Amino acid sequence: MFSKYYEVLDLKLAVSGKGGVGKTTIAAYLARMLSRDNNSVLAVDADPSPSLASALGVPEQDRKNLIPITKMTDLIEERTGLPPTSSSESSEGGSTTFGKIFTLNPKVDDIANRFAIKCKDNVKLLVLGTIDTAGAGCFCPENALLKSLLRHLILKSDEYVILDMEAGTEHLGRGTAKGLDLLIIVVEPGRRAVETAIRIKKLANDLEISSIGIVLNKINSELEEKELREQLSGLDLPILAAIPYNINLVEADLHDESPFDYKNTENIFSKMKKLKERIHNMSKQ
Ligand SMILES: Nc1ncnc2c1ncn2[C@@H]1O[C@H](COP(=O)(O)OP(=O)(O)OP(=O)(O)O)[C@@H](O)[C@H]1O
Numbered sequence: 001m002f003s004k005y006y007e008v009l010d011l012k013l014a015v016s017g018k019g020g021v022g023k024t025t026i027a028a029y030l031a032r033m034l035s036r037d038n039n040s041v042l043a044v045d046a047d048p049s050p051s052l053a054s055a056l057g058v059p060e061q062d063r064k065n066l067i068p069i070t071k072m073t074d075l076i077e078e079r080t081g082l083p084p085t086s087s088s089e090s091s092e093g094g095s096t097t098f099g100k101i102f103t104l105n106p107k108v109d110d111i112a113n114r115f116a117i118k119c120k121d122n123v124k125l126l127v128l129g130t131i132d133t134a135g136a137g138c139f140c141p142e143n144a145l146l147k148s149l150l151r152h153l154i155l156k157s158d159e160y161v162i163l164d165m166e167a168g169t170e171h172l173g174r175g176t177a178k179g180l181d182l183l184i185i186v187v188e189p190g191r192r193a194v195e196t197a198i199r200i201k202k203l204a205n206d207l208e209i210s211s212i213g214i215v216l217n218k219i220n221s222e223l224e225e226k227e228l229r230e231q232l233s234g235l236d237l238p239i240l241a242a243i244p245y246n247i248n249l250v251e252a253d254l255h256d257e258s259p260f261d262y263k264n265t266e267n268i269f270s271k272m273k274k275l276k277e278r279i280h281n282m283s284k285q
């Protein structure tokens with residue numbers, strides 16, 4: 001989406017795919033590259049087991065102080081009128097939202113500014129956290145806050161938003177999902193990753209997400225890439241990039257360093273740069 005200023009963009013991207021395919025790695029690269037290009041970038045960790053902070057290079061001691069939004073009991077109560085279901089259940093032993101009224105449209109427009117932390121290259125990071133009780137579809141104050149927050153970030157904010165998600169797209173909700181400019185489905189060589197991609201595409205179509213693209217990751221050979229492309233051809237989605245397997249990314253993860261800063265990862269950087277440019281150009285069409 002173009003903002004009113006020339007060359008200032010506020011694209012909303014989401015990265016999805018089977019567990020372990022490289023969603024967080026790709027989200028972190030894109031966030032840091034887009035931010036280096038002088039875009040205002042908000043990276044949002046919407047995965048129940050958050051790891052985007054580490055991939056963005058936030059040191060462990062700072063990560064310890066990062067409180068996910070769903071754990072901000074006071075904020076949830078202040079904005080929705082009720083404490084989170086999980087916290088009240090543990091103290092009172094039952095579902096406390098039953099029969100009680102809470103705000104379904106809480107105020108959220110200040111949350112990113114107040115709670116996002118600054119990472120390397122000026123990327124801002126917001127960690128959403130997990131809804132412990134009844135899953136993402138639960139009718140509870142913390143879910144109302146998260147849904148409103150995502151809706152606001154995707155539909156109203158004027159910066160790049162990069163969502164690192166789990167395999168599903170359900171928790172976005174229809175109206176919010178429609179606001180996405182691009183859903184990236186990451187696929188690694190293997191039947192399970194392909195099947196997950198097929199499932200995500202179906203969900204995305206149901207949610208009327210307008211633009212979906214595939215990124216192949218962990219490609220070991222031309223033959224592997226060719227076979228994967230064939231397996232995905234029925235999906236009729238553009239392949240935006242094919243990123244090679246590079247053992248140094250695993251090493252970066254083992255050493256708790258951002259893959260973006262890690263040694264001997266130039267081949268990843270050049271492919272990611274092309275991906276970033278492709279995404280950037282899509283926004284001008
Ligand atoms: N191109 C690559 N080559 C080699 N290893 C990679 C590549 N991309 C990612 N990895 C490694 O694969 C592992 C999983 O990556 P990552 O955490 O980004 O995946 P994910 O899809 O976000 O996983 P999860 O579903 O657990 O959130 C990490 O150790 C990461 O360093």
Ligand SMILES: [Mg+2]
Nearest residue numbers: 023024047051
């Ligand atoms: Mg991840």
